[in-house]
Amino acid sequence: MSTLSHLQRLDAEHQLHPFTNHEELHAAGTxxxxxxxxxxxxxxxxxxxxxxxxxxxxxxxGYGRPELIRAATEQMKRLCYYPSFFNTTTEPAIELAAKLSALTPARLNYAMFSNSGSEANETALKLIRGYWKLKGQPHRTKIITREFAYHGVTLATASMTGLPSCQTPFDLPLPGFLHAPAPHAYAVNREGDRDAHADWCIAETARLIEREGPETIGAIFAEPIQGAGGVIVPPPGYLAKLRALARQHGILFVADEVITAFGRLGAWFASDIWNLDPDLMCLAKGLTSGYLPLGATMVADEIADVLIHGGYLAHGFTYSGHPVPCAVALANIAVIENExxxxxxxxxxxxxxxxxxxxxxxxxxxxxxxxxxxxxxxxxxxxxxxxxxxxxxxxxxxxxxxxxxxxxxxxxxxxxxxxxxxxxxxxxxxxxxxxxxxxxxxxxxxx
Ligand SMILES: Cc1ncc(COP(=O)(O)O)c(C=O)c1O
Incomplete structure (x- = not known):
């Protein structure tokens, strides 16, 4: 076994880390x-x-669960990999899509798989663009998210993210990604007036929609509780108003539940708690409890129907619906249910x-x-x-x-x-x- 100092030296010499100040890392030792x-x-x-x-x-x-390890091992032995392209797929991908359709809010009956939260959001973005084009509204390309949002790191999802540290070094956001204020009263010294601040956020979001033209906006993406941006818990009523605003203008509403899904909030999904009835929902992280990479974009029937009848759907990854993480996700969900x-x-x-x-x-x-x-x-x-x-x-x-x-x-x-x-x-x-x-x-x- 390599010594710690040897590993630290190799790491410093050969690995670039995510979200890391490398000089500090090398000085401290990984x-x-x-x-x-x-x-x-x-x-x-x-x-x-x-x-x-x-x-x-x-x-x-939690770590080291035999149920998940067994599911991965058995699936690897049976079939280590096969894609879901070319009119094929594998049993775990089918079973998981059906299970997620049953668990998630009523209208979300289709899953498109990917490998991460960023990819789940990126997939949502592309499905939404494709959907609006098929619906004869190709101008609905703009996307609204909020300050302090975290939706991922690809060029598009980092554009949705509302954190300067993720955008400034890369000259983001890309055009068409708009940011509304977040209900983060503490950040603007309005913690004594939380509800009024949240109402102001909704009014500002409404003004943004009017200014840009509602017919140019494809979707609002929102984390029900903003996680990486600082655990921002909205006051009661805010999410319902944001949801209603989207509906009022025919704008799709996407719940980014990458952190909030699978039990952390004492419900399967935050959308259940606040009755968000999202048009799409993005999942990752707790879907496999992190044992293997997996993302899922849940899609409402009306949208899936348009995509299904819209011709060739040229989106997806080599590992979309990979049977091993799908088998692990099924075992993970079974543990959450059984316990x-x-x-x-x-x-x-x-x-x-x-x-x-x-x-x-x-x-x-x-x-x-x-x-x-x-x-x-x-x-x-x-x-x-x-x-x-x-x-x-x-x-x-x-x-x-x-x-x-x-x-x-x-x-x-x-x-x-x-x-x-x-x-x-x-x-x-x-x-x-x-x-x-x-x-x-x-x-x-x-x-
Ligand atoms: C709400 C939310 N969306 C998307 C992502 C991106 O997920 P990933 O790091 O798997 O790409 C994260 C990651 O923290 C997240 O918290």
């Missing part, structure tokens, strides 16, 4: 994770860490997690707490309070490093830390997370 079991990881030094981010918001059923993980989140660990999260409300380093069931965030402030924050404070990044030193992985985003553990986490393990966060915040505050 943290190499070796093993996972339940909510626990073991790194190359043999140190155990509790994974409070479920990998990257995705390992919903009642959705109910476990809604009735037990979700409320407990929120209660523990809220117990930080009085901590002097914490200015705001946001969350829903098994996802949460804390906005951190320095001793001078919120007004003393600067664009480079990066308290969340600093805080998350301290939490990791305390034995728990959370995510630092700007000045906040985000937490989203596997759904299998126990109350005792939730206590471990928050004890580490408490120690880390005290250290952050002391310096």
């Amino acid at each position: 943290h190499i994770i070796g093993e996972g079991e339940g909510v626990w990881l073991t790194d190359q030094n043999g140190r155990r860490l509790l994974d409070g981010l479920a990998g990257l918001w995705c390992v919903n059923v 009642h993980l959705v109910e476990r989140v809604s009735d037990d660990v979700g409320p407990y997690f929120q209660q523990q999260l809220q117990s930080f409300a009085k901590h002097p380093a914490v200015a705001e707490i946001r969350g829903c069931q098994l996802i949460g965030a804390m906005e951190l402030v320095p001793r001078g309070g919120k007004s003393a924050l600067t664009p480079t404070s990066a308290l969340g990044i600093r805080g998350s490093k301290l939490v990791r030193e305390e034995g728990v992985i959370v995510r630092g985003i700007r000045d906040l830390i985000a937490i989203a553990p596997p759904l299998t986490i126990t109350r005792e393990e939730i206590d471990v997370i928050f004890a580490a966060v408490a120690r880390a915040l005290d250290r952050l505050w002391d310096h």
Whole structure:
């Protein structure tokens, strides 16, 4: 087995990492994770860490599940790969498409598979363009998303993403990608007036639609809870109003449920909670609990019908409907069902997690707490309070490093830390997370 320093040197010399400052990485040395079991990881030094981010918001059923490993192994032995091009497909792809049609909201009865959340969104974009062209409305090419949105990293999905750090270095967004304000009251110092701010966001979105011309807009994409942009939980009523606005103008509504699906919010889908009835839904991450890459774009019957009768559909990837990740997704969904993980989140660990999260409300380093069931965030402030924050404070990044030193992985985003553990986490393990966060915040505050 290679030594840690050897691996770190090879890594520095040969691998470009996603979302990484490479100079900092090389100076610190890559943290190499070796093993996972339940909510626990073991790194190359043999140190155990509790994974409070479920990998990257995705390992919903926890690490090392024999059911998923068995499904992958058996499928690989039976048929390791075959495409879904050329009038063929494989049994797991069919079974999974049918299962997802049954699980997702009523009108979503077709699945088109891909390999990631970015590809699920990219696929949605292309299906929507194709659909409007077939419907005789080819001018509906513009797409509305929101500030702080995260929809992926391809040129088009990074254009939908509403984070300057993902766009500025690449001269994005591409033309035709429009951004409406997000219901992120804290970011604009309107946390005392959350509902009014959300109403203003809706009014601004309506003005954007009018200004651009409703007949030029193909779709609104929205994460029901904005995840990577900072765990932005909208106030009650906002999502219904956004959905109604799309409907009012004949604009398609796409729920990007890459993080929110498969139980994290104590429901199979956020769309169920807020009754969003989306025209398309994008899935990835928790679909396989991250065991293998898989994305799915769920499509409503009316849209699928137009595409089905619209001639040759020239879209799809070599690995669309790959039988091995599809078999793993079926096993993953079976675990979620058999262990009642959705109910476990809604009735037990979700409320407990929120209660523990809220117990930080009085901590002097914490200015705001946001969350829903098994996802949460804390906005951190320095001793001078919120007004003393600067664009480079990066308290969340600093805080998350301290939490990791305390034995728990959370995510630092700007000045906040985000937490989203596997759904299998126990109350005792939730206590471990928050004890580490408490120690880390005290250290952050002391310096
Ligand atoms: C809501 C949402 N959409 C899309 C993506 C992109 O997914 P991927 O990284 O699998 O391309 C992410 C990833 O975090 C996400 O959170």
